[in-house]
Amino acid sequence: MNVRLHNTLTRSTEPFQPLQKGQVLFYVCGPTVYDYIHIGNARVFVIFDSLRRFLERCGFRVIYIQNFTDIDDKIINRAREKGVDPRELAEEYIAEYWEDADRLGVRRATHHPRATENVENIIGLIRVLEEKGFTYQVHGDVLFDVSRFPAYGKLSGKKVDELIEGARVESRYKKRSGADFVLWKSAKPGEPRWESPWGPGRPGWHIECSAMVLRYLGHTIDIHAGGTDLTFPHHENEIVQSEAATDHPFARYWLHNGYLNIGEEKMSKSLGNIVTVREMLKQYHPRVLRLVLFSTHYRKPLHLDDEVLSSAERYFERMKNFLRNLSFIEEKVQQAPLCEGKEQEAQFSENIKKCRERFTEALAEDFNTAQALGVVSEFFRTMNRFLQPERGRWSRDTTAGIREFLEEVEEVLGIVPAEEMSVEDRLVQELVEKRQEARAKKEWETADTLREEIHNLGYVVEDTPLGPRWFRTEVESAGDFSVP
RNA sequence: GGCGGCAUGGCCAAGCGGCUAAGGCAGAGGAUUGCAAAUCCUUUAUCCCCGGUUCGAGUCCGGGUGCCGCCUCCA
Known part of the structure; x- marks a missing residue:
């Protein structure tokens, strides 16, 4: 299967060709653990986990890394508000992450490294940058000197001098350039700290991802993914600091998913419209949520509202009905094999084959889940016709074929309803x-x-x-x- | 101000130059049914506007209009 992916770096959809044949090195920016994850976070985790599942299905061995940012200003501030230790807070919300992710059916990554477990590596990386002359210090903080790296801006298309002009917020630093960013932050009294050559402090936000990528995947990875808002400055900064340190290209394909909005509005703290996964799961089946996330192409903005959700609920109902129709017929066929009429079955078998192909093709074309869902939908329609009790004859090959396709859909998208075996009653x-x-x-x-x-x-x-x-x-x- | 994206039927949403523009939801009609339920069938598109390229454009190019994102912590 020839997979194509849209690369932010080139702004075009390219054939996906991993560096090492048959193996994909895949990194996704994980959550900052200071609160429950919200539905926008869920979009990232669900989409890229599923992409990884699809790649695995295509025969790749995928090494999938998703980090936890467990030390950062937001955590420190929130911990202070709640009067708890920042470490405890992070620990708590990592546990909450597992709960939400598990319920949403997001599989575990190959490894989930934490920033605080990688401080040594981070310091080492900063030292390399320092030795190569890419850094300078201000008030005990270590900054990256963007002017030393001419390729800066290749991902986001931004230019350093334009940034200075457009800067809306005065920095607390005397930066040489508006685009310079912190690698190591000196600790203020009461803040968590690690010893370093520049005094006690903590890593800046961007550097942790570079350090973890280098440690767990190497200097050049195949896919680096995250929310679209991370393109700049986070990913841009990751690129410069990594490439400055290693002299190798950092990531070959950059994938960014679109924002998830609540109605017409962006989800934000100031608007007070952040919807947590926890909250959504009280009202909706996790698989309905997945369906919603898959109903729009991942790069486009997704507007979450009543209609979208109830539409997905109906789709989910249809799937349940379909499974019911299927197992009913399977049972009948089991009891009394009614396998005559193979010729008539041929068109259905052919149809299943076509659907499988189109399903895979849709996903191979920049992971077009919306289109794939359309195929699944057509599949249900045709196969419901096959399963009409009035027909009176079914071949086991065909019902087996249906099962195979359903398994494939489930394996990649994780949206097929569980079949509640009529247990107790x-x-x-x-x-x-x-x-x-x-x-x-x-x-x-x-x-x-x-x-x-x-x-x-x-x-x-x-x-x-x-x-x-x-x-x-x-x-x-x-x-x-x-x-x- | 700089950079980028999007505009498809009542709503959501595919479509990446060429059969009758996927699919879902909602609506209407029909088949089926003791009544239902489920299911199936039928039914709704001047593809934002104006130019251009082409034998042929929703799809490419230019211009316009309207939305949105990033440039600040943010998935």
Whole structure:
């Protein structure tokens, strides 16, 4: 499969060709752990985790690294507000991250390094930069001298002199250039600190990612990804400091996902409209959330609102119905193999094959999940036709083919509903059987009463030519999601 | 001010020069059903405007209009 990815570096969609055949070195900027992750963070983690899953499916061995920024101003400030130790705070929210990520179905990275575990490396990296003459010190802080690195701006297309002009906020530093940034921050009283050649302090934000990339993946990686807002200055700075230190290209493909907005507004603290994953999961099934995230191409902005969410809920319902229809037929075929009519099955088998191809092609073209979802949708429509109880004949090959495709969809996107095996309630089974007897005798009132009873137990019966189909209904999601 | 992105049916959303412009949601009609449910079928697009390139453009180029992002911690 020829995968193509949009590279921010070249602003074009290019064939993806890893440096080392069959292996992908992939780094994603992880969360700063000072609060619960919000739904915008979730977009990054879900999208790139799924891309990694897709690459693995394409046969690549993917080494996937996602960091935790567990030391930083935001953490220090929040810890102060709450009167706790910054380390404790970070620890707490790393635990909360796991909970949210697990529920969202985001798989663990190959490794999740933390900034505080890499201070030695960070100091080492800064020393290299210092020895090469890329740094200067102001008030105990170590800054990167952007003027020493002419390639600065190659990712974001920004020019150093324009930045000085446009700078909206006065820096606390006497920087030589507006684009210079902190590598090592001296500790103020009461702040967490590590010893260093420049005195006690802590790493600047940008340097940690470079240090972790170098340590866990090497001087040149294949993919570096994150939210679009990280393009500048974070990723730009990562590039200069890494390339200045190693003299090697840092990352070959830069991937950036678009913002997630609440209605028409950007999510921000000042607007007070930050929606946490925790909050969303109270109202929506995690897989519905994933569906929403996949419903728009990852590079485009995604506007989260009621309609988008309920639309995804309906899609999810359809998937559940489909699985129900499928297992019902599978059961019937199991009981009495009705395999005649292979010729008629051929068109369905062909259809499954086509869908699989188109699904993969969509994802291979810059990970177009929206298009892939469209394919899945068409697949359901065609296969529901195949599964019509009226048809009266099905081949196992075809139902097996359906299962295979569903597994593939699940493996990459993780959106297929779990099949609730009818576990505990023999009772319902009995009621359904009784109702069948009543129906056979055309005792409609008895039948309807029984259905009511079944319904009250949280189940639904559907009558088909092959007999009743029954299932447990999910607990309805609690109310609407409204824009704050 | 600098850099970049986007404008497709009621809503969301694919589409990267060439069969009848995917798909979802909502609406309408129909098939099916004892009634339902589920499912299937049918049905809705001057692709923001104006020029240009081309045999051919939603798709490329120029201009305009309107939204949005980054340039400040931010995924």
